[in-house]
Amino acid sequence: MDRQEQADVLVVGGGTAGFGAAVAAGRQGLNVILLEATSKVGGVMAFCPGMPWGAAYPADKIIGGLMGELTERLEKMHPPAAEKRPCTLANFGPEIIYDHDIATLTMFEMLEDAGVNVRLNASAIEPTMEGSLIKEVCCFDRNGPFTVTAAIVIDCSGDGDLSAKAGVPYSVGDLKGNTMGVTCSFHMVGVNWDETFAEPDPYFSHFAAKGISEDRLHPDLAKLYLMKGFHHGSVFCNSVHVRGVDGTNPVAIGQATQEGRRRCHQLAQFLRSDIPGFSTAYMTLLSPTVGVRETRKLEAVYKITSEDLAKGTKFFDGIVCCDNPIDNVMRSDSSMTHEAIVDEGSYYTIPFRSLMPANVTNLMFAGRIVCADPMAFASVRGMPQCMTMGQATGIAAALTLKSKSTVQAIDIKALIKELSRQGVNGLGESALI
Ligand SMILES: Cc1cc2nc3c(=O)[nH]c(=O)nc-3n(C[C@H](O)[C@H](O)[C@H](O)COP(=O)(O)OP(=O)(O)OC[C@H]3O[C@@H](n4cnc5c(N)ncnc54)[C@H](O)[C@@H]3O)c2cc1C
8 A cells, every 4th residue: 555654543533532532642742643534523522513511520520631621721712612501401410511613623723732643534444453453554535545553543433343343342232232313413593592491391392292293393302402502592402313323334324314404404493483482593503414322332351330330439440430320312212311320429430441452452442432331331421521531541552652561451550640640530549529
């Protein structure tokens, strides 16, 4: 192959996890290539623009690290581009709401400042293995194939195609292979908040029931998730879910996106005609593609279980805190549940071992491909957690290269110490409660 590139670290995927991994590794002085298949960083955050960063405040304290830094940068802008708000939905703690375009621009700038070589519109396709090592990765952009040879590969692709091809075992969805619904979101702007949010039911269920019975809304829209957007008079509509879609199949994703957009336009029309406050509002920030919640979950040295969560386990190798409910979205039927898993004010941590495969010695992964059982997965997948998982792998890459060892032999104490030094709260002796 003509085009060959070298790096210390190859990060695959520029979602919240890939952002965390690449910035953290770059700041350690490593030569980092970040490949993102689309034209923007953010991943799901870019596909469902304006989606709040949830579970950022376990025990009412920000999780810190890169998430804290990004939030602070946005909050300190004039005018501020982010703020902490209570979530209107049951069992979710406070969340961070932000201006989507300013946030993604700031993330890109943080990547640049960390010296990361960001390659948009470029995909990792196939690993070449040498025993238990990924020797190089075949990639593709509009000019054709190229290879990246990297000492460490961090898979932050959400779907784990590369890891699966490298031989990492995985499971899909719940134990029967059902995955959560994929979602097209949008904003309405020009909404009279006072009129709309005078409604006591956060799901606007009786309005939705009428729309469904009159065949003006899809039957899966029994609950309308309408939340105040960051800018006054804007409303984020996170309601249109398409079920039974294989998020690793581009054809299925294209079809689901088209179907989702159709239902979004139908819903926008319904909001204008039926929901107080929307009569002169209009749609903006429609998803460019559906947001995919769940595909593969890779097997790692440790699998997080729902029992771990319920006990509020704080692992010796915990790398980020979480208090998200079990946020299940239409996995096997049209139900949407978000049951609390820890008591209010409590939290659990996500262990580093759930980001480390047993069988490939220079590979880590982070984000929604974390190793978790189906119920635990429904809680651990928040964007603040994904970003901090990434941050941990970026630091771990530096430690691994320094020790000239394998990722499995990482000095966990040094990792936790460095994460704490970088402001990640609630780990080890600095537990939040
Ligand atoms: C509809 C929806 C609503 C949600 N609501 C919330 C919420 O309110 N609050 C919250 O905190 N979390 C929420 N979540 C969960 C959260 O958004 C995700 O779990 C999180 O964003 C996943 O981040 P990630 O970086 O692991 O993966 P992704 O965001 O999926 O990013 C993966 C990236 O990798 C790229 N990629 C994939 N394959 C390749 C390849 N081979 N080469 C190069 N690039 C590749 C993709 O293009 C993508 O940009 C929601 C998720 C969805 C889908």
